Amino acid sequence: MAIVEVFLGAFVTVLLEKMASGEWLKFLRHEGILTQLSNWINTLSQIQALLTDAEDKQLTDRAVNQWLDDLQDLAYDLDDLVDEFSTEALRRKLMSEQPQASSSKVWNSIPTCCTNFKPTSVMFNFEMRSKIKEINTKLSNIFEQCSKLNLVKIIGTTPTPTTKTWQRPESTSLIDEPRVYGREHDQSKIIELLVRGDESSHSNVGVIPIVGMGGIGKTTLAQMVYNHETVKQHFDLKAWACVSDEFDILRITKAIYDSVTSQTCSFNNLDQAQVKLQKVLAGRKFLIVLDDVWNNKYSDWNVLKKPFSDGAQGSKVVVTTRNRDVARMMGAVELHDIEVLSDEDCWSLFEQHAFVNPSIDANPNLVSIGKKVVEKCGGLPLAAKTLGGLLRCRERYEEWVNVLRSEIWDLSHQECDILPALRLSYNHLPSHLKQCFAYCSIIPSYYEFEEEELVLLWMAEGFVQQREKQMEDVGDAMLELPGSIEVKIMDNCL
Structure with a gap:
């Protein structure tokens, strides 16, 4: 699966906005092809x-994957065609203004080949009509395939539970690691925040967020502290x-009640469930962990x-989240960032996950390859754990080499949770930022660049769409949006 296909939705969004605006619409109306544009917009919107x-579905369906490839090629072709129309519209506008601009130094600096429009216009019309016909054929074929692939309309950016091919398993308070590495300092810091008094707080309940990118071990740290x-x-x-990612208040309230009392809350009414929970918590010093908010x-x-x-x-709520805005919104006592290993x-x-069989552990060649595999993990515990588990029972040297040489997105999602975890962060990005992330995919891994360079x-x-701010300021703000840095770092690490 080519990872750039994941970002097609954002590209189509920008393309539709581009097609529905601009001076060139007058030009298309004059040329009698404005209706054609309306048809394109309507079909693309569907x-x-x-x-x-x-x-x-592309994760498991090759036909859908190929359909997205074809749609991506068509979108790029259509984007190029829109640019050509816009350029021709500008040239025609300059031509109509030629009498007033004939004495202009700017006009005189333009080469004659660019101001002699009549033959160029004839050739343009011929070429454009040929390209329009080609676009129509491709767009029609792609649209017809939708029903054959059983694709359904989904409103919003997050798939519904019935359409997800991967969903993060629900976490529990139990630690599933024989030993946790590199989190001793983080554990001590969180425990210090939990037991510390907050007499200066206006609320009896303090919020402590654990913030970090997907796969970095936030849940594991919360489990360590909890136990x-x-x-x-x-x-x-x-x-x-x-x-x-589904913030169901009734479900969460009932889950907290069940966890506190070891009983099942039978109420399906939010008021009744909250009253019952309030009675249990009243006057008690409690710790509540809200994982993955x-x-x-x-x-x-x-x-x-x-x-x-x-x-x-002194009651506390510990929140694990990838989004710093979640931490700020909850009125955090103190935010704790978790770093890579x-x-x-x-x-x-x-x-710990790869070498369970003594015969494998004794093979120095596999140890050597394993250390190179770990370099690809970029310090992410999820990557180390997943790739270690993937190689757990593979004793052949060639199998380890294949994993070393594979890109993360080439591995089956049944075997590897890394890319699906990344997709959760991508799904929660604003649409305009998704295209910016797509652009980052062309940057080589481990290439260092300045933020200003990327914004430019x-x-x-x-x-970068300019409103009332300078473009540079808008670009800087985009870098700070929730999930943007996380996704960019994971893309470069993996």
Whole structure:
């Protein structure tokens, strides 16, 4: 699967905006092909509604993958054609202004070949009509294939649960690692924040977010803290709730109640469920872990936290999230960023999952290859754990070499969770930022570049839309959007 296909939806969005604006619309009306443009926009809009489903199904369906390849080629051809129309419209406009501009130094500096329009216009019309016919044929064929591929319309950027081919398994409070490497300092810091008094706070409940990119080990760190003896002794009640990208307040409330009481909340009414939870938490010092939070809607958080208000002073909520805006919105006591593992710790984690068979562990050639595989992990625990598990029972030298030489996206998603985890971050990016990320995919791995350089490249490609701010300021702000740096780093690491 070519990773650039994942970003087609953003490209089509920008293309549609481009086609629906500009001086060149007057030119198309004059040429009698404005109706043709309307047909293109209508058909592309219908195809765009299918892209979320198609981008998800391409992981397992080769036919859908090929369909996206064909659509991508068509989108680029159509984008080029739009640019040619725009250029010709500008040339015709200059030609009509020639009498007034004949004495202009600017006009006189333009080569004669670019101002002698009559033969050029005839040739342009002939070539354009040929290209229009070709575009129509390709667009018609692609649209006809939609029904054969059983693609369905999905509103929004996140697939519905029934259409996802991969969904992150729900987390629990139990640690699934025999030993955790490189997180001792992080664990001590979080525990210090948990047991520290917050008398100066206006609320009895303090929020401590653990923030970091996907696959960096936020959930594992939260599990370590949750199960630490100091934490167990400090709090009267503890609860663990996996939130994920569907912020269902009733489901989360019931999960917290079930975890605190070890009983099942039978109410399917939010008011009843929250009243019941509030009674359990009232006057008690509690710790609640909300794992994998994406929603940064302040009103939703205010509703969810209502039952927490009567808890004892010193109660805490630990939140794991990839989005710094989530942490800020919740009114965090102190935000804790989690970093990638050192090379030594990353190797130890990989080794823990890869070498369970003594006969494999004794092979120095496999150890040598394994260390090169770890270099590709970029310090990400998920990558080290996944690739280690992938090689766990493979004793042949050639199998290890194949994994070393493979790109992450070439590995089966049944074997490797890394790319699907990355797709979650991509799905939550704004549409205009998705195209900026797509552009980053052409940058070689480990290539160092300045932020200003990247912003200027985006500007040159027309990705940065200027409103009332300077383009450079808009580009800088885009780099700070939730998920943008994470996705860019994972793309370069993997």
